[in-house]
Amino acid sequence: MKYARSEALHREATQVLAGGVSSNFRYQGYGASPVPLFYSHAKGARLFDIDGNEFIDYAAANGPTILGHAPEPVLAAVRDSLAKGQLYAGQHAGEVALAKRICELVPCAELVRFASSGSEADQAAVRLARAKTGRSKIIKFEGHYHGWFDSLFVSVNPTMDKAGPVSAPNAVPQTPGQAESALADLIILPWNDIVAFEHVMRTRGDEIAGVVMEPILCNTGAIAPAPGYLERVRELTRDNGTLLIFDEVITGFRVALGGAQSLLGVTPDLAVFAKAVAGGFPLAVLAGRRDVMELVKSENVMHGGTYNASVFTIAAGLATLEELSRDNGAVLAAMRTRGEHLMGEIRKLADKHGEPMKVRGFGAVFHPAFVSGGDFRNYREFLNADAPRRLRFNTLLHEEGVRVTARGTWFMSAAHTDADVEETLRAVDRAFAALS
Ligand code: PMP
Secondary structure (H helix, E strand, O other), rough: OOOOOHHHHHHHHHOOOOOOOOHHHHOOOHOOOOOOOOOOEEEEEEEEEOOEEEEEOOOOOOOOOOOOOOOOHHHHHHHHHHOOOOOOOOOHHHEEEHHHHHHOOOOOOOOEEEEEOOHHHHHHHHHHHHHOOOOOOEEEEEOOOOOOOOOEEOOOOOOHHHHHHOOOOOOEEOOOOOOOHHHHHHHHHHHHOHHHHHHHHHHHHHHHEEEEEEEEEEOOOOOOOOOOOOHHHHHHHHHHHEEEEEEEOEOOOOOOOOOOHHOOOOOOOOOEOOOHEEEEEOOEEEOOOOHHHHHHHHOOOOOOOOOOOOOOHHHHHHEEEEEEEHHHHHHHHHHHHHHHHHHHHHHHHHHHHHEEEEEEEEOOOOEEEEEEOOOOOOOHHOOOOOOOHHHHHHHHHHOOOOOOOOOOOEEOOOOHHHHHHHHHHHHHHHHHHHHO
């Protein structure tokens, strides 16, 4: 792969864009290119950079492009909507239609609010939990990501010298400039450890407003909850009057139409969606229990946003959910089957090359990790995987024209065809060969 044009434009970018990018997550060039790449266009499962390199894209914009790039039904709906204007600082019928659809699909959704990004919808969720309970503490788990705001950007990937005891971890700030006071309102726990959870609920339950988690841990290796874990967390939070918040920004409308909560059969009090819900347009959703959501009116718990429910993002949301719902969810089912096939074949290729790789996940989103010995259940165990080897593998894949996320997670889209998958597997085979 040659990146000369991206390198030149990156030099130019650093003169006018802070750090040369618009999100810190884009510095790494996906760990696979010498500079952040500039892309010229994308269609279906394919992404093209300005040097003419072509990628089969499993980064999928970090999850949103569930129907692939430039999906015609969504673009057509957005185009149609643009003729009606973009934003009114007032209501329009589309919001009601989309809210109804979400209430039909998502088990916890009795009422919804729209926002523009996952980070802000997560912020709204913890505010509502505090308002509902009159308590201040939120339980957050190591390795889970709930956006970049001060309040929750804590212990996402702490280094072990700072992380503290395994069953009572420190709240580790993730960025310079973060308010120290934000840390005081969080209790950090290891995920998938019911003993640690029970202990905190027993000893500090009367302080705890909410528990926020990725119900499937997609930001740290696509880890599933241990059998019974979510059920017990649900039981303890309910008994204690603590709100359970599922951050379904990745899992929503991806692992199932109704999200992880419908797949796993555990209904939270509040849930946050973004990414796949509008196929790549900036829409986020806070959904949940009527009596909690109603506090935005009855107690005037503040949730606002100039861009909330803009006409074209709602149009994108309606069109995306219509495509995903078609034929009883056939699109998602096919995507999952194709993803599971890909996972299985990657495992076989790893075996063939004698690589200690575990591929964990759900078809629609999965994560291959180099790990010998036991599997992992949470962030600290995830650190046992060989991250440098995964980065090297991702770089080799990238050279072969297969792009995955910087954290090594693969997102399927409905646009990936059987031929894309076969081409991907040939690239995986060559990447493994080059690795050893
Ligand atoms: N929660 C989760 C689980 C996420 O994966 C992300 C984004 N990767 C966010 C929240 C934040 O969403 P946004 O980037 O839209 O602010």
